[in-house]
Amino acid sequence: MTTERTLSFTEALERFDPTLGLEVHVELNTASKMFCGCSTVFGAEPNTQVCPVCLGLPGAMPVLNAKAVESAVRIGLALNCDIASWCRFARKNYFYPDMPKNFQTSQYDEPICFDGWMDVTVPDAEGQSVRVEIERAHMEEDTGKSLHVGGATGRIHGADHSLVDYNRAGIPLIEIVTRPVTGTRESAPVVARAYVAQLRDLLLGLGVSDVRMEQGSLRCDVNLSLSPAGSGLLGTRTETKNVNSLRSVERAVRYEIGRQAAVLDGGGSVVQETRHWHEDTGITTSGREKSDAEDYRYFPEPDLVPIAPDADWVESLRARLPEPPRERRARLQEDWGFSDLEMRDTVGAGALELVEGTIAAGAAPSAARKWWLSELARRANEQGLELGDLPVTPADVARVQALVDEGRVNDKLARQVLDGVLAGEGTPDEVVERRGLAVVSDEGALSEAVDRAIAANPDVADKIREGKVAAAGALIGAVMKQMRGQADAGRVRELVLEKLT
Amino acid sequence: MSDLTRLTAAEIGARLASGAVSSVEVTQAHLDRIGEVDGAVHAFLHVDAEGALAAARAADERRAAGSPASPLDGVPVAVKDVLATKGLPTTCGSRILEGWVPPYDATVVARLRAAGLPVLGKTNMDEFAMGSSTEHSAYGPTHNPWDLDRIPGGSGGGSAAAVAAFEAPLAVGTDTGGSIRQPGAVTGTVGVKPTYGGVSRYGLVALANSLDQAGPVTRTVLDAALLHEVIGGHDPADSTSVDAPVPSVVEAARRGADGDVAGLRVGVVRELTGEGYQAGVQQRFDEAVELLVEAGADVVEVSCPTFVHALATYYLILPAEASSNLAKFDAMRYGLRVLPDGVDAPSAEEVMRATRDKGFGDEVKRRIILGTYALSSGYFDAYYGKAQKVRTLIGRDFAAAFERADVLVSPTAPTTAFRLGEKLDDPVAMYLNDLATIPANLAGVPGISVPSGLADEDGLPAGVQVLAPALADDRVYRVGAALETMLTKAWGGPLLDRAPDLTRGDA
Ligand SMILES: [Zn+2]
Secondary structure, three states, X not given: OOOOOOOOHHHHXXXXXXXXXXXXXXXXXXXXXXXXXXXXXXXXXXOOOOXXXXXXXXXXXXXXXXXXXXXXXXXXXXXOOEEOOOEOOEEEEOOOOOOOOOEEEEOOOOOOEEEEEEEEEOOOOOOOEEEEEEXXXXXXXXXXEEEEEOOOOOOOOOOOEEEEEOOOOOOEEEEEEEOOEOOOHHHHHHHHHHHHHHHHHHHHHHOOOOOOHHHOOEEEEEEEEEEEOOOOOOOOOEEEEOOOOHHHHHHXXXXXXXXXXXXXXXXXXXXXXXEEEEOOOOEEXXXXXXXXXXXXXXXXXXXXXXXXXXXXXXXXXXXXXXXXXXXXHHHHHHHHOOOHHHHHHHHHOOOHHHHHHHHHOOOOHHHHHHHHHHHHHHHHHHHOOOHHHOOOOHHHHHHHXXXXXXXXXXXXXXXXXXXXXXXXXXXXXXXXXXXXXXXXOOHHHHHHHHHHHHHHOHHHHHHHHOOOHHHHHHHHHHHHHHOOOOEOHHHHHHHHHHHHO | OHHHHHOOHHHHHHHHHHOOOOHHHHHHHHHXXXXXXXXXXXXXXXXXXXXXXXXXXXXXXHHHOOOOXXXXXXXXXXXXXXXXXXXXXXXXXXXXXXXXXXXXXXXXXXXXXXOOOOEEXXXXXXXXXXXXXXXXXXXXXXXXXXXXXXXXXXOOXXXXXXXXXXXXXXXXXXXXXXXXXXXXXXXXXXXXXXXXXXEOOOOEOOOOOOOOOEEEEEOOHHHHHHHHHHHEOOOOOOOOOOOOOOOOHHHHHHHHHOOOOOOOEEEEEHHHOOOOXXXXXXXXXXXXXXXXXXXXXXXXXXXXXXXXXXXXXXHHHHHHHHHHHHHHOOOOXXXXXXXOOOOOOOOHHHHHHHHHHHXXXXXXXXXXXXXXXXXXXXXOHHHHHHHHHHHHHHHHHHHHHHHHOOEEEEEOOOOOOOEOOOOXXXXXXXXXXXXXXXXXXXXXXXXXXXXXXXXXXXXXXXXEEEEOOOOOHHHHHHHHHHHHHHHHHHHOOOHHHHOOOHHHOXX
């Protein structure tokens, strides 16, 4: 593997315009596979979720999963697509050991969803959005998964033998293909990333997929081409396969821009091919050449009948679509009174739903944001967890804030309450009870503690009597120490000043 | 006990019901007959004596308990080797599936078992049902019980010969372009291709998915109807299966046997008679039509001009679908695996190539190449696309013809059985055998072949085909049964009584 020459991003953009195209494969979270009743649960022992149909045994026949069609239509509607009134599956014929039938049951010239769009908010570009046109979203089945054994790289080259797990074969996939995205210039990498991120949120909101890129339930292929700056032409594109994290999408686009620019700049021409993405080194390498002559010999799948979604049914699905993420965000930002930066941070931290839930449970928006984005974000980070995976609910957080508002705990104690909740000690109230964390509100006890502090620090007391109110801090600290922190510092201050002025 | 093999399935069912015989006796009699004659006929690729007798015992127990599973409970059946049978080898007549034992039953087989029919074994066929003579079986041809030097038809020659040689009272075949009906015609037996979707294809190893249809192979029309009602009906596992009740074919066969065809409009298809049809075949057909006229049917001539393109259409659509279906035979998961000669540590692709080279016969390779070509980009529209358009036109010709006639008739096959080897080197001559049967597959309509008599010139059986509109399978049974009754009367007994006695070596 040799590293190819690249031009710097700035240089590349001086000379060329990038054109993007994204193909995203989404595994649906239906309980059963596309064409058989096998389970789709991730992570099972290899080849335990298979049957004659998904193993492609002679004689077996597919039966279409109606839930998958529903999910496909909902995705199409959310992407502003037209829904075909009549369409078919087709066979995509090619030989590969992880494909049991040596053809993939897919859709060809009759996709179920077509001609849609999504407005993508570009981060770091104030209020700017790019309309990405969706060419099609079609249904197909996933292939099995090959494990190449004995080679150094885990790739087929150099491997000694390969094992195939067919658990994944036949899992419903939706392939979402954009039209070429032009005019994004230096934003191309972030636009690509933002598109995939926004698509992921949209799919999550629809509840049709787990959209876990690390588990492969959302996979991205990046198409990129360059043309001379300002020429308006379309260059030869490469297709970089399996770019499976948001960060990688951005990096892969950036890398291909630099690489192709160097090729073109050196008088060469870009080869139309598929390329492999290397997460570790951040580069792409040549895969198989993808000539126009590649012929999948598509024809309509004769074992399945055409799909003709009923128009009323489609409309009923449209009526029940969740609010699109972008609109929802705008509405929430307005409701909560967050600044653009605060909102972006909230979304970026994956805390939108958590903050929303916390507010719904009674907390003020700023308090909800503060807890999740500072205290809890720090803990999640320390433990290498997603915020949402912390063992604390939005309702718990709202209750902790309520305890503060009621004066029953102070900020310091509140953090200890959260510690207890995170440690599995129960609800916030139970933690307060068990750990004895409530602030002392017994006026007599507080008053005695203040008296003791004054007696022990006569110099300080004199300064306050002389009007140096700022010195009160030392006495307050002494009282808090006596009370082991379980006192309302504000009330202690009042008592000190009452007694000395 | 050997006379048990001469009984029809309906007769066996009646005797089982009355307790006159047991299923074990009937099944054993057929196994004995197989032992006696199959060395010469080679109708079976695999005989499952043990399984059949176990099923027979279970059937006898149900009969004894007064709860038979069906009217055919305990009547043995042979199954074409293209249907998946759990625990029984299924080769499709191909080397590439040698030794494959499916882990599941085809729906048709499951229904046979559920209805209590002991499965005697798997019958021979042209490799992956590609052929009209069984000569393309990787395991050697089946011989026609009427003349062991002749072909039994194909691809389902094994099923037809098994029934004609009294090795089984019933068999299941599959018909993609005539593979049930043409063997029926040349062996003097009855074969029915039901309406497309009338019988589940789940577990039928596909030749051409849009054309394939399983159906009964028997010696009488009533037996075919009885078997049809066992295997027919909607199957959720086959998306192309028709979600409608099975037509009352047994009732139609009984009604037809009474000679009830008065007022029935019978269309003789001009394009499926005359030139290209052997004189004796044509003569027997004309006489059969005459009998229908005498019985009160209104016979008219109809024209289906696009039928002349049916063969060409068929030989584009079939290879296209087959080339894709057969891709799964790649040595990765089941069946034959051949390592290439002289290659150290061969890749998966090299193993696939070597296996497919050794595992497929010439006719299969020919059609894979044809189909691959027809689907290739740049040729798709001219070949596969055009063929689909002609297919639509053929359907329209049928629709127009059925405006004028309730059923259509023609000779089933243009000739009687030819000699083994005679057409092996001439694929097109071989393909022409299915000239009259192919249109029904392209349009998905039902068809039956019943014996029309022996051709004068060679004394070999010929068949008459009756076609009806989709879902009107009952009509082909009604007319088929009427012809059977009238012709049997004219012959003075069943045609098969004139077949040579295979046990005396005078065939
Ligand atoms: Zn499965």
